[in-house]
Amino acid sequence: MIPFSILDLSPIAEGSDAADSFRRSLDLAQHGERWGYQRFWLAEHHGMPGIASAATAVLIGYVAGGTNTIRVGAGGIMLPNHSPLVIAEQFGTLASLYPGRIDLGLGRAPGSDQVTARALRRNLASDADEFPQDVVELMDYFAGSTRRPVQAVPGAGLEVPLWILGSSLFGAQLAAHLGLPYAFASHFAPQMMMQAIELYRASFRPSAQLDKPYVMLGYNVFAAETDEEAQFLATSMQQAFVNLRSGRPTRLKPPVRGYLEALDLPERMMLDSVLSCSAIGSPASVKTQMEAFIARTRPDELMITSQIFDHAARLRSYEITAEIQRAG
Template identity: 80%
Template sequence: MIPFSVLDLSPITEGSDAAQSFRNTLDLAQHGERWGYRRFWLAEHHGMPGIASAATAVLIGHVAAGTSTIRVGAGGIMLPNHSPLVIAEQFGTLESLYPDRIDLGLGRAPGSDQVTARAMRRNLASDADEFPQDVIELRDYFSDAPRQPVRAVPGTGLNVPLWILGSSLFGAQLAAALGLPYAFASHFAPAQMMQAIALYRANFQPSAQLARPYVMLGFNVFAADTDEEAAFRATSMQQAFVNLRSGRPSRLPPPMADYLSRTAPQERALLDQVLSCSAIGSPDTVRTALQAFIARTGADELMITSQIFEHAARLRSYEITAEVHEALN
């Protein structure tokens, strides 16, 4: 059975704050390590009231310090927001502190809206176009003999695996051309998933980092002891997604009984589409959904995300998923 990993957005729930989110994040990582998850990734988002992981490298260091074996990384760093040298130094520092445990996933979106992106003082017209060159520059900083006159200290000569993240065909093409592993955001943008996987595998060029294509796919799991409880827990994420797409980003709200029956037809259609790569239910339901998804996609690894309001219920969801993974093995 393929490895399972954890994607944590360090959610800020209604009535709580970022400090509690960080305590929950570390607790989840420690449990995930014991349950056998391979990686624990955090994502860069800015200006989002329900996501606490804006200073992603700082939070990665916090999680890595509180764990011992699980790989910890970014899923991802939004490279247009930063100079490649700064990211090389940050992740060179993390790799020096926690050797052979740090991953660096890279995305080309700003991880925010346009107003927030401008507040980060970026040239919005050119950043996306510069992304491939920025990735190449960043990879060079980690090489044993960088071609650039500036050195990343720490960074030069360190083994920090790079990943390309994406939700469209652009990332698939770039990851294939550079011979890098590819993580597709199917947990919230599944529309081009199968086409992107096929494009990546067909055009992959081996590199010093990777000999064969490697595809990791995002997958939502809302697992509980019964189908009914899982469906109830999933309504927090469903509400948050509708709020976001309606221009009203919010903290993660508590679950709501019969939420789907209260949604407008266009909202229900949106949720059906964007959350199509999900398993919501009891252990048996989750196992069936995971088996079908892996068989359909041929994924090399799954990145499990579970946006559940109550921390104990979120832990239980990941525990059930780990038990399903063990049973499939």
Template identity: 75%
Template sequence: MSTPLSVLDLAPIAEGSDAAQSFRNTVDLARHAERLGFQRYWLAEHHGMPGIASAATAVLIGHVAGATRSIRVGAGGIMLPNHSPLVIAEQFGTLEALYPGRIDLGLGRAPGSDPKTSRALRRDLQSDPDAFPNDVVELMDFMADEPRQTVQAVPGRGAKVPVWILGSSLFGAQLAAMLGLPYAFASHFAPAQMMQAIEVYRATFKPSAQLAKPYVMLGFNVFAADNDEEAQLLATSMQQAFVNLRTGRPSKLPPPVPGYLDQIGPQANAMLREVLACTAIGSPDTVRRGIREFIERTGADELMITSQIHDHAARARSYELLAELY
């Protein structure tokens, strides 16, 4: 397998731990991923979530970039409806000035939070469906060599920060294709429209100054361990977290529970099968087969691997086993 692999880190806060430990784990994992040869290390913006510490995403990206040397570091993503495009241009212009050639900016249109938190983040939330595309274009113009706008992003103007569109529906696929940008699909938790979105993106892609041909990165969950049984146990932490979230009880990342899937009802099991369809759980051989089949089915240009594992050492080991397959 030669498809590049990258890391998506939600900076999980495990039960019995706190944000400070989560950030120490993030730095350790980023350095580990760099040594193992992963392509990039992305952090996701979420708010009001007890188990996710990456709310101040740009701050954490700077912390990780400063603790590493060569791996690309970026946002997977910044939820643009929460922010002024000018502020994001300044933040990522600053990051690019500090860590030139290493910063990525993935943009999403979901709020990454509940409606009350969204209002608290940005009180002038718009219902205009064109708001997100317009904000993306405005943000990209702020970082252009010769912006059309009179307001200047300093730092930001002329920043060579690759912009990605993130999505879990056809909307993001169409926007990424229209603007000629790379497209990252959130198949690690919302795979329902993945194949259709990939087809739309590739069929309607228009080359741009940033990108000559379509480039698709897909989210994929990996729980790798020395044997299938251990990996299945590790995966129960994420399974519990999803069930808690979808039933209105968001939590810190729980410790694994033996036989968890046998303890929940058929409705919860069906939900997990749906949202975690793009997942490989097991020994290296099992994971290799799962990833190979996924790449063959999708033609992914790159995989963004997330491993929501309660124990940090087991999480690092999962990425290590995955890297050894390559």
């Protein structure tokens, strides 16, 4: 079966704090390394009470320092929030400390609301529009290109694989044009997934980094010993999405029995849409759902996310998923 990786938002569960989240992220990465996951990625979000990975490069260093072989990276850095030179220096530092293990996924969304985006000193009118130019500038820093008046130290000459992240056709076009691997956020925005995959593969131009298209898809997994228990565990993520889309983001809440049945029709339809790329159930049920998804989309890799309230249950979900992958 194709490789599986882990996407961790370093969730802050109700009743805990960021310090707990960081310890659990490292523990998950250490388990994931033993179970054979290929990568462990952390995502940049700001002003979110339930997500602790705002200082993404710092947290990547913590996780990489506590593991040995698993690749660790950003899924992703929201480049409009940053100077490309600063990101080249940060990830050049990480690549120097942990050679051959650092990935850099790049997105153009702010990873926040507009008020928070302004607090990040972003120019909302133009920053996202400059994303392609910023990606090229970042590539130049890693290449040590003489086109730039300054050098990224550390950074220049280091091989830090770049990825383009997206949930629309824009990212697919850019990744294909630059010859970079493409990660689609199907775990929460699946609406344009098939169009984006097809466009990327059809338009891909080989590059120094990559000679043929490489597609990674985000995928939610809630695995437990029984279908009923898995459905129960999934309600924490379902609550998080409903609360976020309602403009009242919260810490990750405990699961609630009967949660879906209590929702009104618009909320239920919204969840059915945004979480359509998910496998929920017992090991056998999850295996069937995952195999059908892989057969339909033909990805080169799956990036698994499991937003489960209880840490032990979350570990078990990832362990079950790894067992499915190893069984082929």
